Amino acid sequence: MEIVESFSAALAAGPQWVFWWVNFMGLVFVLAIPVAFFRPEGRWTLISMAFAFPAMMWLYSQVGFVRLLGIVHVVFWTPLAFYLWQRRNQWRVKETLVGKWILLLFATIVASLIFDYTDVLRYALSERG
Secondary structure, X not given: OHHHHHHHHHHHHOOHHHHHHHHHHHHHHHOHHHHOOOOHHHHHHXXXXXXXXXXXXXXXXXXXXXXXXXXXXXXXXXXXXXXXXXOHHHOOOOOOHHHHHHHHHHHHHHHHHHHHHHHHHHHHOOOOO
16 A cells, blocks of 8 residues: 555655645546446446556656656557547447546556657656656
8 A cells, every 4th residue: 555655745846736646546447337237338447447546656756757657548548549439439428428428448547658658758758857
């Protein structure tokens, strides 16, 4: 649990917008719990979380709070984004609250992946901050 506390402290010490963005993403992803009882999108989101969170904590314990951490989202959320996109005809955004959540989830993942791919590329180009 110390690693989670350390990660949270590093996150809080950084730019405030990043802190709020990560918390927003957490809220969107946690909403997958009730959705998982009746929609595959919720179940796949929880599976992604089950792998991404420990992977993020492990990588943080190895390299610290650096841009490379985005690789975890790249690995686990890129396939999830493609999966969600393939099911877009079944979201029923206009008709259901769950459809609106799936759209929000997809938009959140895509926005995060833009940051994550950029961060990983910047890290690969020796920008280690």
